[in-house]
Amino acid sequence: MAACTIYTVQALNTTCSISTPTKTHLGFNQKQVFFNSNGGKGTSSGKMRGGEITCSGDTIVIGLAADSGSGKSTFMRRLTSVFGGAASPPKGGNPDSNTLISDTTTVICLDDYHSLDRTGRKEKGVTALDPRANDFDLMYEQVKALKDGVAVEKPIYNHVTGLLDPPELIKSPKILVIEGLHPMYDQRVRDLLDFSIYLDISNEVKFAWKIQRDMAERGHSLESIKASIEARKPDFDAYIDPQKQYADAVIEVLPTRLIPDDNEGKVLRVKLIMKEGVPYFNPVYLFDEGSTISWIPCGRKLTCSYPGISFSYGPDAYFGHEVSVLEMDGQFDRLDELIYVESHLSNISTKFYGEITQQMLKHADFPGSNNGTGLFQTIVGLKIRDLFEQIAAKRESTPLQSTKS
């Protein structure tokens, strides 16, 4: 970049460097820059000519990958709740928007980067999981712009009509969460992530959840649910599942081992797999960091009806990475007694004693609140808050520095 002059602009705590040897662009207003849904970079006023701009914002970007029906929305509700304030779609916008905005967080759904609508996919014979049905160039441009503090006009994929609706304006938030099928698929997007999570739901459990939701709430038949799972499986295995190797934390949901040959999928064994050495992320541990522990907490302080509860913790390897794994099998009878378990966990990034229990009680009606899915989603939410606060503190002491490493 030639003769780069740095101007601080008013909007969004963002600093933009403008590569111009003269000061003729001083009138440029960063608020007017959009990355439009054709992937182009432009200004609404036309004042910006000739120069290249590079902005460095304060936004941290979190990626959440999972198949459809794997609990992403539930996780997002737990995460935004940790930051306080309610999350809602952009005010006055498209009622079918997939975006959720709260004071601190903006959650965008990567389905909005489908390049083929429902009919287009049908005609070409590709599923939504296939990279050919998604526009990764635009995803990269827009996530980068938001990370850099620049607003974008993001397309909307309408799940009701199956069409691509006119774009919506998304402003750069403090925390941007990109959730969906492919947040870690494209290396350029992956490199923008400050933290990444993969929800790994085993086939048996995914099937049980999908039946519960799509039969009960959406009126689908058992046969059509089975057929849709089967049709998605090859692309899921090829394009979605491999992303877990890149995740900083994986929540793996499996059938219980406490009930022999259980096929109901109600009692779950859930693992929280936490990568070691991730900046600003200290894995949670049980009793003694780095040791291997098995713990049955049932007894005087924790009521457990059949089949009971068991925890385990220890070091392991995951796709060649050193990880710590915390596992919970079984379910809680009484959520208020969760405080007993919480008090034996360390590095949980709570701000006060009992914060996990309080969060779980607050959302007792969310699916998974009585088992490891809710517990570990809540813990990951607290770890993300901690990561955000550490990065913000570091930026305050050393402005304009990259924080990833």
Ligand SMILES: Nc1ncnc2c1ncn2[C@@H]1O[C@H](COP(=O)(O)OP(=O)(O)OP(=O)(O)O)[C@@H](O)[C@H]1O
């Ligand atoms: N932890 C859980 N325990 C039990 N059931 C769950 C859990 N999480 C999700 N489910 C079930 O799965 C369904 C889908 O959950 P959710 O809507 O959060 O997933 P999603 O990944 O956002 O789905 P989609 O992408 O299709 O909108 C819920 O309606 C519920 O039936």
Ligand SMILES: O=C(CO)[C@H](O)[C@H](O)COP(=O)(O)O
């Ligand atoms: O895997 C999905 C992600 O949520 C959806 O199936 C995908 O977005 C396609 O949408 P639709 O079901 O509207 O055709």
